[in-house]
Amino acid sequence: MKIGYARVSTHDQTLDLQIDALNADGCDRIFTDEGVSGAKSSRPEWDKCLDQLRKGDVLVIWKLDRAGRSTKHLIEVSEFLEFKGVELRSIQDQIDTSTAMGKFFFRTMASIAELERDIIKERTEAGLKAARARGRKGGRKKTVTKGQELEAKRLAEAGEMPITEICKQVGISRATYYRLVD
Template identity: 50%
Template sequence: MLIGYARVSTADQDLALQTDALTKAGCEKVFTDKASGAKVDRPGLTEALDFVRAGDTLVIWKLDRLGRSIQGLIELAANLSARKIDFRSLTDGFDTATPSGRLLFHILASVAEMERELIKERTIAGLAAARARGGNGGGRKSVMTPDMLDTARKLLKAGDSPVKIAKLLQVGRSTFYRHFPANERTSVS
């Protein structure tokens, strides 16, 4: 069975072009959404995915109607493949029921995997470069300067409360507690 899915981004756009093409392609049932492709919650897509069964084909007019990211499309296509459901795009010539369609899917999946690996490599290289420059590579600098830490230690030793010290240093209590966990607050005095 061919099951269609059509989406437009806004309520004032018309679905007719897509639904007509899906019907002409032989879709027996067509589900629709009027929502941004960035939205995760699309009731029409959810219904379509719940409706399709093994042996069916989910048909769309164009790949971008299904989602905005290659990663999201690949995950969806992999989910459909695991459920033994084929996937076809009318205008992109993409059909996982054919050998060339499956090849294209695997190429896209490989490209997405490579992209994830490159992002990981760049992140690791950036952190290493930050550490080499003397940073910790772990984000922004702390608001607690070495002088503030010394002052806090002295005030703790004198018996002042963490809340009072945080207020005096003009930092949040969570910032203070991050620098002086409970075991350090008791060992200072």
């Protein structure tokens, strides 16, 4: 049986390209994860996919980085599949672990996927450092004004209103209230 797996890291991305390729490859069943990083070893549909695999099955992925981003994790996956008697096929990378060259190429590509992830991480950190050097601060802009904060604290200290009323009057969420008052 051919079992396919597709994943996108953000909800802005679409699975269509990967699913079309998996269907064209003849997958009998396809598992998909949306908004889940390949760096995470545990992904809901990935875990179900691995659980479904039986001896003689072929796990088909669109590209190697869909299965994972670290060499260590990809090699663990490879060893798990080998233990279960399951072959791995990566459509874009043209990897087929049923051959010695396929296994070698798999490990090489796993190293490249990890390198790519590390380079992206380094670029991001360098960009944030450069932005901080120019006086920019990262993170989300504050949505609560100083006036809202002071008013929430004043009303809380007075103790005359329930928290729900304070939140409505000031225009903040309950979680924000607790963050400000505590």
